[in-house]
Every structure is written in C-alpha cells, then in structure tokens.
Amino acid sequence: MRIxxxxxxxxxxxxxxxxxxxxxxxxxxxxxxxxxxxxxxSGEYDAxxxxxxxxxxxxxxxxxxxRREKIATPVLMLTARDELxxxxxxxxxxxxxxxxxxxAPEELTARIRALTRRQGEVVLEEMTYEDVALELNSCDLRCxxxxxxxxxxxxxxxxxxxxxxxxxxxxxxLIVKVWGAESDAADNNVEAYISFxxxxxxxxxxxxxIQTVRKLGYKLGTE
Amino acid sequence: MRIxxxxxxxxxxxxxxxxxxxxxxxxxxxxxxxxxxxxxxSGEYDAxxxxxxxxxxxxxxxxxxxRREKIATPVLMLTARDELxxxxxxxxxxxxxxxxxxxAPEELTARIRALTRRQGEVVLEEMTYEDVALELNSCDLRCxxxxxxxxxxxxxxxxxxxxxxxxxxxxxxLIVKVWGAESDAADNNVEAYISFxxxxxxxxxxxxxIQTVRKLGYKLGTE
DNA sequence: CCCGTAGCTGAAAAAACGCTGAAAACAGGA
DNA sequence: TCCTGTTTTCAGCGTTTTTTCAGCTACGGG
Numbered sequence: 001m002r003i004x005x006x007x008x009x010x011x012x013x014x015x016x017x018x019x020x021x022x023x024x025x026x027x028x029x030x031x032x033x034x035x036x037x038x039x040x041x042s043g044e045y046d047a048x049x050x051x052x053x054x055x056x057x058x059x060x061x062x063x064x065x066x067r068r069e070k071i072a073t074p075v076l077m078l079t080a081r082d083e084l085x086x087x088x089x090x091x092x093x094x095x096x097x098x099x100x101x102x103x104a105p106e107e108l109t110a111r112i113r114a115l116t117r118r119q120g121e122v123v124l125e126e127m128t129y130e131d132v133a134l135e136l137n138s139c140d141l142r143c144x145x146x147x148x149x150x151x152x153x154x155x156x157x158x159x160x161x162x163x164x165x166x167x168x169x170x171x172x173x174l175i176v177k178v179w180g181a182e183s184d185a186a187d188n189n190v191e192a193y194i195s196f197x198x199x200x201x202x203x204x205x206x207x208x209x210i211q212t213v214r215k216l217g218y219k220l221g222t223e
Numbered sequence: 224m225r226i227x228x229x230x231x232x233x234x235x236x237x238x239x240x241x242x243x244x245x246x247x248x249x250x251x252x253x254x255x256x257x258x259x260x261x262x263x264x265s266g267e268y269d270a271x272x273x274x275x276x277x278x279x280x281x282x283x284x285x286x287x288x289x290r291r292e293k294i295a296t297p298v299l300m301l302t303a304r305d306e307l308x309x310x311x312x313x314x315x316x317x318x319x320x321x322x323x324x325x326x327a328p329e330e331l332t333a334r335i336r337a338l339t340r341r342q343g344e345v346v347l348e349e350m351t352y353e354d355v356a357l358e359l360n361s362c363d364l365r366c367x368x369x370x371x372x373x374x375x376x377x378x379x380x381x382x383x384x385x386x387x388x389x390x391x392x393x394x395x396x397l398i399v400k401v402w403g404a405e406s407d408a409a410d411n412n413v414e415a416y417i418s419f420x421x422x423x424x425x426x427x428x429x430x431x432x433i434q435t436v437r438k439l440g441y442k443l444g445t446e
Numbered sequence: 447c448c449c450g451t452a453g454c455t456g457a458a459a460a461a462a463c464g465c466t467g468a469a470a471a472c473a474g475g476a
Numbered sequence: 477t478c479c480t481g482t483t484t485t486c487a488g489c490g491t492t493t494t495t496t497c498a499g500c501t502a503c504g505g506g
Contacts, residue, residue: 001396137390137442138389138391138442139439152493153494194454195454195455195456214452214453214504374482375482375483409484410464411465411485414463415466415484417464421465422466437491437492
C-alpha cells in the first residue's frame with residue numbers, strides 16, 4: 001500500500017510519515033501543493049493525506065484538479081481545528097474524509113484503513129536480459145514458454161545480477177545485499193547460489209549465462 | 224434521497240431529522256438498534272446515521288450485521304467525543320465515516336453529501352479467475368454448477384486473492400486486511416484459511432489452485 | 447608444466463517454513 | 477439455554493530452502 005503525504009510543516013510531516021511507515025505503508029512525502037498534485041496524479045497511491053493550507057496550491061485546488069482528471073485515489077484532508085468551513089468545502093471538493101489537527105495516531109490509521117479498504121492493487125513488472133525474464137510478482141524465471149520458480153534468495157541474487165547486467169557484481173556486494181551486512185555468510189554461500197541459478201537457467205534453456213570474473217565477481221552474458 | 228436516523232436521545236433525534244429534512248432528504252427516524260437494523264436492512268436508504276450507544280443493539284452490532292448481509296448502505300456513526308476506541312472499532316466494523324457529538328449541522332450535511340456521492344461506484348456481482356467465480360452477494364464460491372458457501376473470513380481471503388490474481392499476496396497483507404492491523408493474528412491463521420479454501424476449491428472441482436510462494440505469500444494459479 | 451588459489455558442485459545436514467487434522471473457544475440464532 | 481457453524485489454537489509432520497563440507501576443476505603465474 002502506497003501513501004502520499006502532502007504537508008509543509010516539517011515536524012508534522014515527519015510524524016505522519018513515521019506513523020504510516022509503522023503500519024507498513026510505503027510513504028512518499030512532499031511539501032507543497034504543486035508537488036502534491038504532480039505526485040498524486042500519477043495514480044500510483046492508494047491514499048493521499050493532504051493538508052489544506054499549503055504553499056503554491058491549496059489542498060482544495062489539488063483535490064479538485066485530481067477529481068477533474070478522474071483520479072479517484074482516496075483523499076484524507078487535514079485541517080486546523082475550528083475551520084469548519086474548510087471541512088465542508090473539502091468534502092464538497094471531492095475529498096473522501098477529513099481530520100482536524102491535532103489528532104491521535106490511532107485515529108489517522110483507522111481512517112486510512114477505512115479509505116483503503118476497498119482498494120485492490122495491480123503492479124506487473126519484470127526484469128529482462130536477452131532471452132530471460134525475471135517476473136517480480138511471481139519470482140519466476142522465464143525463457144520463452146519455459147519457466148521455473150526461484151527461491152527467495154535465488155530471486156534476490158538474480159535480481160541483483162539483472163539490475164546491472166553489464167557490470168561486474170562483486171561477491172562482497174551480493175553478501176551484503178542478500179544476506180545482510182551483519183551476516184557471517186561465506187563466499188561459498190554465494191557460489192552455491194550461483195550454481196543453483198546456472199542450473200535453472202540451463203533448465204529453462206536460456207542462452208544467458210552467469211560469467212565468473214576471477215577475483216572480482218560475476219556478470220551476466222550469453223554463451 | 225432517503226436517510227435513516229437511528230438515535231435514542233429524543234432531542235438530538237429531532238434535531239437531526241430537522242437538519243436533514245431542510246436539505247430535502249426523506250427522513251425516517253427510529254430510536255433503538257433493533258429497529259434501526261430492521262429498517263436499514265431493507266436496503267432502501269441512501270445513507271444511515273447511526274448512534275453507537277443505543278438500546279437493544281449497539282451501533283457496532285447493527286453495522287456488522289448489515290455488512291454481514293452484504294448491505295452496503297453508507298453508514299455514518301455518531302459517537303461521544305473522546306471515545307476514540309469507538310471510532311476505530313466503528314470504522315473497522317464497516318462504518319464508512321463517523322462524527323463526534325456535538326457537531327455543526329453543516330458538518331453533518333457535508334459528510335452525508337460525501338457519503339452519498341460515493342454511491343455512483345459500480346458494484347460488482349462476482350469476481351472470477353479461470354473457472355471459479357466468487358459471488359459477492361452470497362459469499363458462494365462456484366465452479367460450473369458446483370458451489371459452496373464460504374465463511375466470512377474465507378470470503379475475505381478469497382476476495383483478496385482474486386483482486387490481484389497474478390501477483391503475490393503477502394501473508395502480512397492478508398493479516399492486515401482480513402484481521403485488521405491491530406490484531407495479533409499469526410501467520411498460522413492465514414495458513415489455516417488457505418487450507419480451508421484449498422479444500423473448498425478441490426470440492427467444487429476447480430482447476431484453480433492457491434500457490435505458495437515461500438517467504439513471500441500466495442497467489443492464484445492453475446494446476 | 448606444475449602449483450596454488452579460487453571457484454564449482456553434489457550430497458547431506460540443519461533450519462526454516464508451511465500444512466493440516468483435531469480440539470477448543472467463540473458467536474449467533476433458535 | 478443448547479446447537480451450529482465459524483474461528484482460533486496447537487502440535488506433529490512433510491517439504492523446501494539454506495547451509496555446510498569435501499572433493500573436484502579451472503585458471504594463471506612462475
């Protein structure tokens with residue numbers, strides 16, 4: 001779940017971000033109405049938390065503009081207490097809910113839950129190199145019609161290789177990114193996984209290979 | 224536009240009725256939870272204003288009962304100020320919005336406008352994937368002529384799986400969306416329901432399967 | 447051509463993860 | 477209240493993933 005926070009007051013913005021992150025939302029935060037509008041119109045968010053008083057464009061303008069473009073992302077407006085007029089115009093502009101400052105974190109999260117309850121999300125993506133594709137949503141490695149499921153760590157390693165297809169990926173970096181900096185994984189762990197991946201690449205009949213660069217690391221190539 | 228008001232405090236009830244009538248809504252008012260429930264389940268209202276503290280059945284019970292019967296009429300809950308817990312449970316129970324007492328008439332009308340605006344949304348009859356269909360009104364899972372009733376949680380889980388058929392649905396997300404973010408449901412709860420659903424999919428003879436993606440979650444697929 | 451280092455890989459052990467049947471706890475309706 | 481269907485809990489089991497290890501191969505420098 002992705003949340004966009006549009007709030008110019010630095011401290012509040014940081015607080016909001018933290019609260020939502022704790023609830024496992026992916027948060028982006030911007031601090032003026034123009035940026036808020038530009039980000040929100042991408043349509044990639046599951047909800048927007050929008051202050052009314054903002055530099056450049058007010059929260060009202062932002063919602064109105066979004067709705068005019070048929071962007072239906074739920075919007076929760078933030079208003080100062082005693083700005084009843086704001087509340088009303090906010091809802092009439094097309095916001096889905098509003099909340100007065102200050103507020104309890106629980107209230108915020110409950111409201112966002114209510115707003116996002118009806119959402120579904122669809123993101124399709126894959127990384128490719130030559131004739132192989134790594135399907136990020138299923139962890140499948142595919143070549144033509146043949147496919148095979150990768151385990152979690154295999155997937156992580158393959159992802160890193162595909163991320164920088166032309167450059168050499170040092171073992172050290174693989175260890176840090178896949179096993180974590182703290183871990184005491186040895187070089188041989190990486191070698192084992194490279195071996196697994198080679199078998200799977202072979203199995204699906206790809207002409208992509210993982211090439212060893214002695215003393216330096218690995219890179220993708222073709223036979 | 225027809226509005227149902229469920230409020231036991233006589234003066235408040237009269238005030239609400241008057242406010243809404245002034246806005247040209249057709250208003251029915253009842254004063255206990257049982258009546259509120261019976262009236263609301265007729266489904267003939269465009270919105271319900273529902274107090275939490277009510278004789279016979281609490282507002283929570285009423286919403287929950289309505290939602291269980293798949294009555295989607297928007298519900299605005301009324302709670303005393305400082306009953307944050309109530310607010311949260313209200314939204315989690317299936318209410319669409321809440322408002323604290325006392326409140327300004329303009330706020331009430333604005334909120335009702337917001338709630339009734341959402342009515343335009345298209346309501347899906349069923350969600351399908353390959354040879355299975357999930358009937359949203361009856362909670363039945365169907366494959367060809369064979370069908371089986373799902374329990375509420377089974378239904379919720381299946382709905383989420385169907386919402387993103389090609390992508391992996393993490394357990395974490397299932398817990399948050401089905402059990403609620405606050406809940407202390409364990410991974411095993413999800414596993415138990417996946418197991419139930421698999422049995423039912425098998426029972427109706429579908430070729431759809433729920434595939435496990437270790438460490439990541441579940442997704443739908445076919446044998 | 448030989449040696450030493452680096453890397454590879456099969457097999458097996460260890461750990462993590464997930465599945466499921468059964469029972470208990472719970473909730474709602476008659 | 478009891479009964480029924482739902483949800484939670486738990487323990488044991490099976491599977492997959494991950495780690496480990498040992499023997500092997502490939503490479504490059506001298």
